Amino acid sequence: MEPHDTRRVFVAVDLTDDVRHGLAAHLDAALDGDRLPGSTPPPVNWHLTLRFLGKIGQGAYEGLLAQLDQADLGGPFDLQFGGLGAFPRPARATVLWLGTAGGTDELADLAIAVEEAAVRSGAMPEERPFHPHVTLGRIRPPRDVRPLIERVPPFPLSQRVEAITVFESHLGGAPAVYEILERFRLG
Ligand code: 2AM
Secondary structure (H helix, E strand, C coil): CCCEEEEEEEEEEEEEEEHHHHHHHHHHHHHCCCCCEECCCHHHEEEEEEEEEEEEEHHHHHHHHHHHHHHHCCCEEEEEEEEEECCCCHHHHHEEEEEEECCCCHHHHHHHHHHHHHHHHCEEEECCCCCCCEEEEEEEEEEEEECHHHHCCCCCCCEEEEEEEEEEEECCEEEEEEEEEEEEEEE
16 A cells, blocks of 8 residues: 555454454354344454554654564463444444453453553553454444344354554545554564
């Protein structure tokens, strides 16, 4: 993609191809021909955001990379996925997501390390609490997804988290294109 001065950036745990394929198959099996409500990002876009930076300039971007490079991100760990959930609440959902069931403490520690690196690079502190999730649907108008959440059993796969990824989000098309900019290994 073309060089530019500002980028819309987020830091995330990328899902493995096994998890993407497994999750798509798991949802298909549980839904038995039905579709998820709202708009579902394509599996290639599924990820678990640690920190959304928004639009940042070249200096801030380079500062972020330098801080992530120096950060103690902890070691690799196993991330276990869980069941579906929804924001702001299942009875009136606007975001449908897949949650985590194991490795959640390590993930929260990783999010803290990324947050500290972001703030050291000049970002405003994140006000919202970290709630690990993989967004599977954006729903407008809001819907009651409680029956759906009951219908889909917990997703049984896990993955080894060995790196974090800095993505650029290219909006404008549908779906958005998430370009991998950098990866930082854990441990
Ligand atoms: P979401 O999945 O809960 O929407 C790229 O947009 C990623 O950054 C998404 O995973 C998105 O989370 C996350 N994100 C966090 N805060 C955001 C914000 N204010 N605007 C857009 N995306 C945000």
